[in-house]
Amino acid sequence: MNSAHLAPVQAVDATRSVPLSKVLVDALEGMIVAGEMRPGERLNEQQLAQRFGVSRGPIREAVRALEGAGFVEAVTNRGVFVRRVTVAEVRELYDVRAALFGLAGRLLAERASEATISRLHDLVSAMELAAAERDFDAYYPLNLVFHEAIVDGSGNATLAAQYRAFVKRLTLFRARSLVQGGGLAVSNREHREMVAAIAARDPVWAQEAHWRHVASAKDRLLKVVRTETHGEALG
Amino acid sequence: MNSAHLAPVQAVDATRSVPLSKVLVDALEGMIVAGEMRPGERLNEQQLAQRFGVSRGPIREAVRALEGAGFVEAVTNRGVFVRRVTVAEVRELYDVRAALFGLAGRLLAERASEATISRLHDLVSAMELAAAERDFDAYYPLNLVFHEAIVDGSGNATLAAQYRAFVKRLTLFRARSLVQGGGLAVSNREHREMVAAIAARDPVWAQEAHWRHVASAKDRLLKVVRTETHGEALG
DNA sequence: GCGTGCAAAAATGTCAACACTCCTTCTGCC
DNA sequence: GGCAGAAGGAGTGTTGACATTTTTGCACGC
Numbered sequence: 332m333n334s335a336h337l338a339p340v341q342a343v344d345a346t347r348s349v350p351l352s353k354v355l356v357d358a359l360e361g362m363i364v365a366g367e368m369r370p371g372e373r374l375n376e377q378q379l380a381q382r383f384g385v386s387r388g389p390i391r392e393a394v395r396a397l398e399g400a401g402f403v404e405a406v407t408n409r410g411v412f413v414r415r416v417t418v419a420e421v422r423e424l425y426d427v428r429a430a431l432f433g434l435a436g437r438l439l440a441e442r443a444s445e446a447t448i449s450r451l452h453d454l455v456s457a458m459e460l461a462a463a464e465r466d467f468d469a470y471y472p473l474n475l476v477f478h479e480a481i482v483d484g485s486g487n488a489t490l491a492a493q494y495r496a497f498v499k500r501l502t503l504f505r506a507r508s509l510v511q512g513g514g515l516a517v518s519n520r521e522h523r524e525m526v527a528a529i530a531a532r533d534p535v536w537a538q539e540a541h542w543r544h545v546a547s548a549k550d551r552l553l554k555v556v557r558t559e560t561h562g563e564a565l566g
Numbered sequence: 567m568n569s570a571h572l573a574p575v576q577a578v579d580a581t582r583s584v585p586l587s588k589v590l591v592d593a594l595e596g597m598i599v600a601g602e603m604r605p606g607e608r609l610n611e612q613q614l615a616q617r618f619g620v621s622r623g624p625i626r627e628a629v630r631a632l633e634g635a636g637f638v639e640a641v642t643n644r645g646v647f648v649r650r651v652t653v654a655e656v657r658e659l660y661d662v663r664a665a666l667f668g669l670a671g672r673l674l675a676e677r678a679s680e681a682t683i684s685r686l687h688d689l690v691s692a693m694e695l696a697a698a699e700r701d702f703d704a705y706y707p708l709n710l711v712f713h714e715a716i717v718d719g720s721g722n723a724t725l726a727a728q729y730r731a732f733v734k735r736l737t738l739f740r741a742r743s744l745v746q747g748g749g750l751a752v753s754n755r756e757h758r759e760m761v762a763a764i765a766a767r768d769p770v771w772a773q774e775a776h777w778r779h780v781a782s783a784k785d786r787l788l789k790v791v792r793t794e795t796h797g798e799a800l801g
Numbered sequence: 802g803c804g805t806g807c808a809a810a811a812a813t814g815t816c817a818a819c820a821c822t823c824c825t826t827c828t829g830c831c
Numbered sequence: 832g833g834c835a836g837a838a839g840g841a842g843t844g845t846t847g848a849c850a851t852t853t854t855t856g857c858a859c860g861c
Contacts, residue, residue: 350642350814352630377842386816387843388623395587395627399634407585408822408843423724430669430725434661489658490665493728583822585844612812621846622813643813643852 351385355393358383363402363413364502370415374403401500416503418556425549428497429542431490432478436525436541437534438485447484448530454480455522462515470515477522481541514551521547586620590628593618598637598648599737605650609638636735651738653791660784663732664777666725667713671760671776673720675769682719683765689715690757697750705750712757716776749786756782 359379362368374394380387394411397403405411416424439447454477461470482491521544528537594614597603609629615622629646632638640646651659674682689712696705717726756779763772 348642352814353642375842388626388815391623391844392627392630395630396634399631407583409824410843420724423722426669426673426722427666427725427728430665431662434665438661487658487661489655490662493662587844610812623845623847626814644854645813 351383351389352392352396355383355385355389356396359393359397360400360402360499363397364499368413370413370503372413373410374412375410400496402503414503416500418553421501421504421556422549422553424497424501425545425552428494428501429545429549431494431497432482432545433538433542434490435482435485435487435494436529437538438487438490439481440529440532440534440537442486443484443529447480448526451477451480451484451526451529455519455526458522459519462519474518481525514547517547517551518544586624587627587631590618590620590624591631594628594632595635595637595734598632599734603648605648605738607648608645609647610645635731637738649738651735653788656736656739656791657784657788659732659736660780660787663729663736664780664784666729666732667717667780668773668777669725670717670720670722670729671764672769672773673722673725674716675764675767675772677721678719678764682715683761686712686715686719686761686764690754690761693757694754697754709753716760749782752782752786753779 359374368374376387376390376394379390383390394403394405398405398411402414403411404414454473458470458473458477461467461473482494485491521540525537525540525544528540594609603609611622611625611629614625618625629638629640633640633646637649638646639649689708693705693708693712696702696708717729720726756775760772760775760779763775766772
């Protein structure tokens, strides 16, 4: 990485009872997701160790965890690099995400409580209001909460964890800013249908609606990317 | 772990160019999947280091990777333990696996080559023959190859990797031996339908057929487990 | 006999140093 | 002037040792 965009030696909290490697996983993941370290950039163990005020051991352990999560790629004797996510991989990630989100919708339709359904209703209404007023700053966090409520409400912790992992991996795609803000009206129509399917206790309809919601987000993103880059791979 | 079922100091291949931590990930994962280390058992770093003839550093790195993959669980200052997979988690894993496999079927129906379809046909025929003769030793590897061909043929490497990870995680469930060998005739009827849906180029049908195949395997396993254990959690 | 508390042993968390590999750069030769 | 090869530096791979925490075993007291 460039030492240019690095704060001047900010030691990580030395609070014991939580190992440094765990703290470092969050710290490094945060740096990557926030774009502080860009795709293709190398993670210099010595620099990172000095920056966080630790030795290389915990850094290496944290990096192994990040490797398994798909955030970085290790090359023997060369170092670890922030993964480059190509357009092809974005398509793959969205497809898997669609399948997972579809499952969440299906499970939710089978076992959602009335309170959950009413909460989802409220969130969609709030989002519609924000969208009508073009208030993106209000819309975005609501959208996030809405999706979190769905995967958490599915009652399948494994699914929720996997879904979150894939969403995070998608943030590695540098063109991610292109998609947000687009198609708010379309999104909300889809949100309405999703909640309707859940409220109707129709698992198949719910799965299909949730699946399509992600698929249409994929289509919107790919369409923008294609017109801007003519299909070439970018990281 | 008990030193009882450990071979007397078997050093890991010292071939460089591939880091010890990578080799150890495979070695440890193999030990866990093979049941050499049982759920709940602790992975003693010093013992493992001595056993493989390496220091604790690479062992710890490998363990971090296994933790992310869901094979072990680390407790601060206490050690890492082979994960216990409860019946509830098995249900979760199967549901996610069903979603992933359904996606594989859908993608395959959209883009499978004629050669792939004909290969799947042949595999199903071979499995039917093996099932008719009650030849489990022949059936099992064919079944494995069949499922591998489907996830690989989907053209989605991310999906294939995730699917394999979930299958491996399911092997942590100690009652796994209960399911195999059961319902061969049912399985083959499902296999036939899956291939038929792919050959018909019907993504929705294929997805549904592939989904149901996993769901029915889940039901068979849970039914056996429930009658044997009356629903209590087991690792 | 049983529970409490202390001490020793074991195991994990972390660090600093060494070994080897890869890349850069400089030098010498054609 | 350009290219091949060697020397140097930078960085990863690995190790052994130290510090702290947890566990275990035992003695003591109730």
